[in-house]
Amino acid sequence: MEDLKDYARQLGLEARRAARRLAVMQDSVKSEALRQIATSLRAEAEALLEANQRDVATAEAANLAAPLVERLRLTPRRIESMAEGVAQIASQIDPVGQTIQAYNRPNGLRVEKRRCPIGVVLFFYESRPNVTADAAALCIKSGNAVILRGGKEAMHSNTAIATIISRSIAAAGLPAASVQLVQTTDRALVPILLKQRDLIDLVIPRGGKSLIEAVVAESTIPVLKHFDGNCHLYVDQHIDGIEQQVIDVCVNAKTSYPGGAVCNAVEHILFHERAASRLLAKVCDALAARGVQIRADELARTLYPAAVPATSEDWTTEYLALIVGVKVVRSLEEAIQHINTFGSHHTDGILSTDRAACERFANEVDSSSVMINASTRFADGGEYGLGAELGISTDKLHARGPMGAADLTTYKWIVSGQGHVRG
Amino acid sequence: MEDLKDYARQLGLEARRAARRLAVMQDSVKSEALRQIATSLRAEAEALLEANQRDVATAEAANLAAPLVERLRLTPRRIESMAEGVAQIASQIDPVGQTIQAYNRPNGLRVEKRRCPIGVVLFFYESRPNVTADAAALCIKSGNAVILRGGKEAMHSNTAIATIISRSIAAAGLPAASVQLVQTTDRALVPILLKQRDLIDLVIPRGGKSLIEAVVAESTIPVLKHFDGNCHLYVDQHIDGIEQQVIDVCVNAKTSYPGGAVCNAVEHILFHERAASRLLAKVCDALAARGVQIRADELARTLYPAAVPATSEDWTTEYLALIVGVKVVRSLEEAIQHINTFGSHHTDGILSTDRAACERFANEVDSSSVMINASTRFADGGEYGLGAELGISTDKLHARGPMGAADLTTYKWIVSGQGHVRG
Numbered sequence: 003m004e005d006l007k008d009y010a011r012q013l014g015l016e017a018r019r020a021a022r023r024l025a026v027m028q029d030s031v032k033s034e035a036l037r038q039i040a041t042s043l044r045a046e047a048e049a050l051l052e053a054n055q056r057d058v059a060t061a062e063a064a065n066l067a068a069p070l071v072e073r074l075r076l077t078p079r080r081i082e083s084m085a086e087g088v089a090q091i092a093s094q095i096d097p098v099g100q101t102i103q104a105y106n107r108p109n110g111l112r113v114e115k116r117r118c119p120i121g122v123v124l125f126f127y128e129s130r131p132n133v134t135a136d137a138a139a140l141c142i143k144s145g146n147a148v149i150l151r152g153g154k155e156a157m158h159s160n161t162a163i164a165t166i167i168s169r170s171i172a173a174a175g176l177p178a179a180s181v182q183l184v185q186t187t188d189r190a191l192v193p194i195l196l197k198q199r200d201l202i203d204l205v206i207p208r209g210g211k212s213l214i215e216a217v218v219a220e221s222t223i224p225v226l227k228h229f230d231g232n233c234h235l236y237v238d239q240h241i242d243g244i245e246q247q248v249i250d251v252c253v254n255a256k257t258s259y260p261g262g263a264v265c266n267a268v269e270h271i272l273f274h275e276r277a278a279s280r281l282l283a284k285v286c287d288a289l290a291a292r293g294v295q296i297r298a299d300e301l302a303r304t305l306y307p308a309a310v311p312a313t314s315e316d317w318t319t320e321y322l323a324l325i326v327g328v329k330v331v332r333s334l335e336e337a338i339q340h341i342n343t344f345g346s347h348h349t350d351g352i353l354s355t356d357r358a359a360c361e362r363f364a365n366e367v368d369s370s371s372v373m374i375n376a377s378t379r380f381a382d383g384g385e386y387g388l389g390a391e392l393g394i395s396t397d398k399l400h401a402r403g404p405m406g407a408a409d410l411t412t413y414k415w416i417v418s419g420q421g422h423v424r425g
Numbered sequence: 426m427e428d429l430k431d432y433a434r435q436l437g438l439e440a441r442r443a444a445r446r447l448a449v450m451q452d453s454v455k456s457e458a459l460r461q462i463a464t465s466l467r468a469e470a471e472a473l474l475e476a477n478q479r480d481v482a483t484a485e486a487a488n489l490a491a492p493l494v495e496r497l498r499l500t501p502r503r504i505e506s507m508a509e510g511v512a513q514i515a516s517q518i519d520p521v522g523q524t525i526q527a528y529n530r531p532n533g534l535r536v537e538k539r540r541c542p543i544g545v546v547l548f549f550y551e552s553r554p555n556v557t558a559d560a561a562a563l564c565i566k567s568g569n570a571v572i573l574r575g576g577k578e579a580m581h582s583n584t585a586i587a588t589i590i591s592r593s594i595a596a597a598g599l600p601a602a603s604v605q606l607v608q609t610t611d612r613a614l615v616p617i618l619l620k621q622r623d624l625i626d627l628v629i630p631r632g633g634k635s636l637i638e639a640v641v642a643e644s645t646i647p648v649l650k651h652f653d654g655n656c657h658l659y660v661d662q663h664i665d666g667i668e669q670q671v672i673d674v675c676v677n678a679k680t681s682y683p684g685g686a687v688c689n690a691v692e693h694i695l696f697h698e699r700a701a702s703r704l705l706a707k708v709c710d711a712l713a714a715r716g717v718q719i720r721a722d723e724l725a726r727t728l729y730p731a732a733v734p735a736t737s738e739d740w741t742t743e744y745l746a747l748i749v750g751v752k753v754v755r756s757l758e759e760a761i762q763h764i765n766t767f768g769s770h771h772t773d774g775i776l777s778t779d780r781a782a783c784e785r786f787a788n789e790v791d792s793s794s795v796m797i798n799a800s801t802r803f804a805d806g807g808e809y810g811l812g813a814e815l816g817i818s819t820d821k822l823h824a825r826g827p828m829g830a831a832d833l834t835t836y837k838w839i840v841s842g843q844g845h846v847r848g
Binding site for chain 1: 449536539541544626641647649674676765788791792793799802804821826838839846847848
């Protein structure tokens, strides 16, 4: 226990020291480190695949569920896309030093809001090893030191990636402790880290609900939460000419990620009663043809009798599986009300040709991402042009939705005068 | 206890309902409510002064410290400035609906970040009654419902102001529960409120350190903290031609608020050794002439022997009184290091003619406000043009420094396609 306390303290102190230096690093240095990471990830893909194979073999031997093994797996394509993300972040404009706003006051004072790094980030994540590179790259770009704590199933993969990162940042001249991977899987370390408010500025847990709840309960440091995605699509009454699009978007939103096991997959589809009579059965047929189980309310079952009856529990459930809930509503208002009441405020979409309905839906649905005539699967940092994402915040404070490098900054007010005094 | 639980639940439920309606209110309606509040505050100044007199009399009878009685007191001028702040907020551009960023993606998707209200704010504050009007106005403008819990010493004043607010928002057609003043001084209500994460989105405690620490310890809702201001001024070696400005700014920063009892008053002045020999004694003389006690380190005392010797505890102390710590440093770096180590990251300033020194100080001092050749007393929402402030955040997440209406918003991503599906 004393050892763990010492280790936690050391992680925090080294991160704090590194953060002070990183905060004032030129972008050329930070970007060079990122380019080196991208190059090395590509050059050492073989070694990464080997390390990953050890994790995958252990997971399979332990009978880990198939979707979890899938998330854990690296492939040449996944390594390339990880390297590409890091390279993209390298070429972004440095968020640090950007002026958010600047203006002169009547008394001649000049007031500027200027972006600066937050400091030290503690990042928890689960099995996907590419997150190690994404998170390190976003933190370096934004001038923050990061302490990474990945899932123990991915320990060999994460260590291999972290080794490449360490070598690259040392070569570029960044402080070694800019990126630290926690070297123990002992869970007792977690509550100790979460109490170091003097050394850590922000905690981001990305993963299952129980991990996040545990972090929130223990932490005295501000936490940015990445909760579940109980996502909806609402099929409006105005769908003339977009019937096929509606079917395609519903199918894509549910099935484009293997097994539907991803937070931005659609979980429930609401049909306006006028759309239901025309399209509900066709959408359900298309989904069922892809192996999706349909759970429907009473009205929807009259139109698609093959559906399993939905219970009230269904509406709050994030299946993360090839299951979808289907319901008929009488109005746009009822759809908005349902989504705001039973949804998780992650990503919800409308399919409609009616401008006013789309605008009202966008304004009144209380979700981090609102999709208009597009698949919920686009809710993603890469798709939004952020290069990668640290996660998808379901919080309303600081950052909401997919988080990129700029979301890892705060700002300071810089006020310039000529000997101004206050009257 | 059951009564308190019911009351807490009722406050939260009514706020949530009001917030949903407020979020989509037109600005003309919100602004009309604010103009009515401003008009009524002016028209009913007599009644407000009377109610305030009851609070002041009780406080004086209870031998409350003079600066606290001073903060509690309303004057015709303070009422006018409260009304003026509300009117100014009314005329600001509505932050809700503002597009922060919008762009097209290569695949034709349009991505927009649009400001929207946070929802329900729970606001704790202490004795200054004008904060009731400031907070209500900022929350209404930004489309948030607010639950106000002021100090019990100001109960009569706050109730009188809240009555004016209720009447005005009803007349303008806003939901009555947009602004609710907590009607009990029972402290047992506080932890109950702080656990209602489903009904309250943000907690802002503004006041003493113990209040804030208690809120942070109890809350499962995100908290924006407003901690203490251990503010510094650094007098650089380059001060040719601005010697008198240096003296004036130091005196203003310490003494322009009665008794120095305000978070943006300077608490410690650091002199570069080359500036010290020329100016330290003059600055100390000017401060002493205004009744300020000087506490100095050893080097400073050789230049100003009348000073009280400072102890190591002094450097971390926010005096909130007519006391100032004075210290000689050997370099700009030492000043920055001292401020980042012993300060509270609130407001710190540099006095210098050297552009590079000012820029380096601004970049490296980790403070919410950095003053360049200006008094620390300018760190204030009104002075920054925000109309009023909800407080001065010492947090790095979400909002930092003085918080105005826009800081009470979050955003949503609105993504528009034409039947886009993800590949």
